[in-house]
Amino acid sequence: MDKPLIEFQNVTKRFGTKTVLDQVNLKIYEGQVTTIIGLSGGGKSVLLKHIIGLLQPDEGTILFRNRPLRHGKGRHTSFAKGEISYMFQDNALFDSMNIFENVALPLLETTNLSNTEIKKRVLARLEQTELTEAKYKYPSELSGGMQKRAALARALITDPKIVLFDEPTSGQDPVRKNAILSMIAQYQRKFGFTAILVSHEIPDVYFISNRILALYNKRIVFEGTPEELEDFDHPFNDEVIQSLEGLQAELTGLASRRRFKVLYRAQMKRGQQGGEIYSVALFTLDALESVINRLGYDIAQETVQHLGSFINKQFSPVGGFSTRFSANQFVTVLPYTDLAEAKDILKNFIADFTEYGIHNIVNGNGEKQPQNACAEFSILVGLAQGQPLMNIESVIDTAEKNQTEIGRVNCS
Amino acid sequence: MIHKVLWVIQIKFWNSRFMASFSDIKNNSQNKTRLGVFKFLFEPFAFTGRLTILWIKSLGAAAIFLTLAALKIFQNKQLVKIVQQLYYIGAKSTLIILLVGLFTGMVLGLQSYYALVKFGAEGALGTLVALSLVRELGPVLTAIMITARAGSAITAEIGIQRISEQIDALDTMRIDPLKYLISPRIAASIISFPILTALFDLIGIVGGYVSVVIVLGVTSNTYFYRVQSSLELKDITDGFIKSIVFAVIVSTVCCFQGYFAHMRADSHGAKAVGLATTSAVVLSCVLILLSDYVVTSLLIQ
Numbered sequence: 001m002d003k004p005l006i007e008f009q010n011v012t013k014r015f016g017t018k019t020v021l022d023q024v025n026l027k028i029y030e031g032q033v034t035t036i037i038g039l040s041g042g043g044k045s046v047l048l049k050h051i052i053g054l055l056q057p058d059e060g061t062i063l064f065r066n067r068p069l070r071h072g073k074g075r076h077t078s079f080a081k082g083e084i085s086y087m088f089q090d091n092a093l094f095d096s097m098n099i100f101e102n103v104a105l106p107l108l109e110t111t112n113l114s115n116t117e118i119k120k121r122v123l124a125r126l127e128q129t130e131l132t133e134a135k136y137k138y139p140s141e142l143s144g145g146m147q148k149r150a151a152l153a154r155a156l157i158t159d160p161k162i163v164l165f166d167e168p169t170s171g172q173d174p175v176r177k178n179a180i181l182s183m184i185a186q187y188q189r190k191f192g193f194t195a196i197l198v199s200h201e202i203p204d205v206y207f208i209s210n211r212i213l214a215l216y217n218k219r220i221v222f223e224g225t226p227e228e229l230e231d232f233d234h235p236f237n238d239e240v241i242q243s244l245e246g247l248q249a250e251l252t253g254l255a256s257r258r259r260f261k262v263l264y265r266a267q268m269k270r271g272q273q274g275g276e277i278y279s280v281a282l283f284t285l286d287a288l289e290s291v292i293n294r295l296g297y298d299i300a301q302e303t304v305q306h307l308g309s310f311i312n313k314q315f316s317p318v319g320g321f322s323t324r325f326s327a328n329q330f331v332t333v334l335p336y337t338d339l340a341e342a343k344d345i346l347k348n349f350i351a352d353f354t355e356y357g358i359h360n361i362v363n364g365n366g367e368k369q370p371q372n373a374c375a376e377f378s379i380l381v382g383l384a385q386g387q388p389l390m391n392i393e394s395v396i397d398t399a400e401k402n403q404t405e406i407g408r409v410n411c412s
Numbered sequence: 413m414i415h416k417v418l419w420v421i422q423i424k425f426w427n428s429r430f431m432a433s434f435s436d437i438k439n440n441s442q443n444k445t446r447l448g449v450f451k452f453l454f455e456p457f458a459f460t461g462r463l464t465i466l467w468i469k470s471l472g473a474a475a476i477f478l479t480l481a482a483l484k485i486f487q488n489k490q491l492v493k494i495v496q497q498l499y500y501i502g503a504k505s506t507l508i509i510l511l512v513g514l515f516t517g518m519v520l521g522l523q524s525y526y527a528l529v530k531f532g533a534e535g536a537l538g539t540l541v542a543l544s545l546v547r548e549l550g551p552v553l554t555a556i557m558i559t560a561r562a563g564s565a566i567t568a569e570i571g572i573q574r575i576s577e578q579i580d581a582l583d584t585m586r587i588d589p590l591k592y593l594i595s596p597r598i599a600a601s602i603i604s605f606p607i608l609t610a611l612f613d614l615i616g617i618v619g620g621y622v623s624v625v626i627v628l629g630v631t632s633n634t635y636f637y638r639v640q641s642s643l644e645l646k647d648i649t650d651g652f653i654k655s656i657v658f659a660v661i662v663s664t665v666c667c668f669q670g671y672f673a674h675m676r677a678d679s680h681g682a683k684a685v686g687l688a689t690t691s692a693v694v695l696s697c698v699l700i701l702l703s704d705y706v707v708t709s710l711l712i713q
Contacts, residue, residue: 094573109585
């Protein structure tokens with residue numbers, strides 16, 4: 001892999017007698033979304049503050065593009081600051097300025113742009129973050145989600161190369177959490193910055209992260225992709241991830257990815273003994289991007305959520321278990337079912353879905369839907385029969401190839 | 413041109429030597445010394461020693477703080493912010509200064525009359541009112557009034573920005589918090605203190621006229637003749653020098669207390685801001701009176 005953008009070498013930080021980071025080593029690469037996960041109070045924010053230079057390590061060095069961030073006991077060298085933006089956990093908006101002034105401030109103070117140019121850029125950013133109507137309001141007059149978006153707009157106004165997010169989803173409801181994460185992912189693709197997140201939102205962050213760093217017991221115990229983390233055998237996994245996933249599963253009603261795998265493995269085992277077969281259905285909500293663009297992140301996430309709980313409700317009675325597979329896909333496994341039976345079950349599902357499902361999904365967000373705004377999207381489903389000893393990924397692939405459209409929401 | 417030269421000097425000089433100790437003071441959260449009655453009773457020498465060291469440390473930090481902020485007054489993009497602060501610190505204090513000045517002059521005339529009439533010297537009333545106002549009461553009372561009105565507001569505002577991480581946010585945006593928050597306030601104080609002192613003096617003399625001439629019946633000509641003949645230019649410049657010294661003290665103390673509100677050993681969060689505001693006002697008033705004596709004794713020679 002290419003050279004790391006940021007590298008920690010044996011970084012130790014103490015507050016008084018309490019050690020928060022102990023000999024931390026990590027690498028962060030350019031152009032990726034890197035997420036730092038770990039327990040509350042485990043030093044994740046402290047780690048992030050070292051990158052931007054709000055805190056200095058007691059021992060060890062931090063390399064930024066292979067240059068140390070600090071020489072000896074002098075001032076923090078600020079060459080890195082120009083490229084980095086930081087989004088604070090509790091936003092740190094300037095509460096005696098309105099949103100427009102908040103977002104404009106970095107440009108006003110650090111660049112020599114003309115006022116009209118600044119105004120143009122700020123308005124464009126506010127438009128992108130759906131804050132145009134709130135631009136003359138003060139931070140305290142906005143909801144938590146809007147404050148987050150304002151903080152995001154402020155962090156992105158200087159077109160930074162690196163953005164650090166300190167728990168961007170804290171204090172938000174599950175729908176809005178996903179909305180914020182998908183917003184970060186979308187902006188990351190759009191502007192191509194390097195994103196470093198601190199988050200608890202397992203498994204939601206897996207969908208948007210390229211790399212996961214796990215901070216446990218003052219050290220980084222894991223560096224790698226989300227898929228690698230699934231197979232990572234360490235107390236961290238049992239303590240942190242499972243409890244967080246369990247919480248998530250309770251909130252949405254869907255099986256967590258881990259639980260899904262456990263169920264699946266159990267199924268496979270039975271399969272080996274009795275030669276049982278099973279089927280896999282893959283549901284895709286097509287054109288999620290266009291829904292986001294037309295109706296906003298919140299409604300798009302609600303739509304996905306509604307689809308998920310609908311699928312869960314329909315298939316749990318027949319013994320199926322479902323999970324969210326990616327940002328807009330759900331997988332359901334139907335045990336003891338061959339393709340013909342699965343087709344029958346699915347036929348019932350489609351009948352129900354056309355009668356109630358689409359209605360529900362549209363109704364579910366109907367109240368919030370802005371007038372005259374409408375987005376077209378369709379829902380696809382594909383079936384595949386799994387053989388025992390067959391890898392689930394390949395079954396899902398087959399299911400994806402077999403997908404056909406079962407429902408469509410049209411603008412009328 | 414001049415700010416570039418100053419900038420270079422600052423970088424060469426401060427960066428290497430003093431920033432290190434400054435950032436030590438900024439970061440030494442573990443060295444917070446708790447000083448209480450218990451320590452004073454059972455370890456009096458250690459208590460005194462620690463207190464002295466703490467005082468000297470903060471004095472040094474405040475001196476560096478002031479110097480850095482003062483140098484940053486002359487950088488780019490400061491004019492608008494200085495004018496804004498002039499409005500808050502200066503213009504908005506006008507009314508209260510006029511009110512306090514008027515009544516100070518009036519009561520001064522009243523009290524002096526009863527003292528002077530015993531010696532049959534009520535003709536000297538104008539002299540007494542004018543000299544005590546211009547040399548002493550004007551600068552001191554103006555400084556105390558602005559401390560109460562604007563100084564407390566400065567500390568509270570900066571303190572809240574500190575505890576809600578807004579100052580850190582400025583830092584991450586490459587906006588120098590000293591330049592953005594502190595320098596304009598120090599500049600605005602240095603400009604507005606002498607002007608408000610002049611206003612205070614003027615309205616105080618009018619107040620003296622109200623009580624001495626209108627209420628007590630001394631002739632108007634005598635009063636104004638004495639005022640005019642006894643005042644020299646030196647009295648007025650001395651008054652201005654004092655008010656500038658007070659401006660520097662008040663703005664530094666108030667900004668410093670707010671800026672380091674999160675470092676207080678005695679409290680955290682909102683309470684720390686409250687305590688910082690209290691100690692800013694108390695410390696400012698004490699230092700105004702202390703330095704008043706020092707400056708007066710220097711100027712009188």
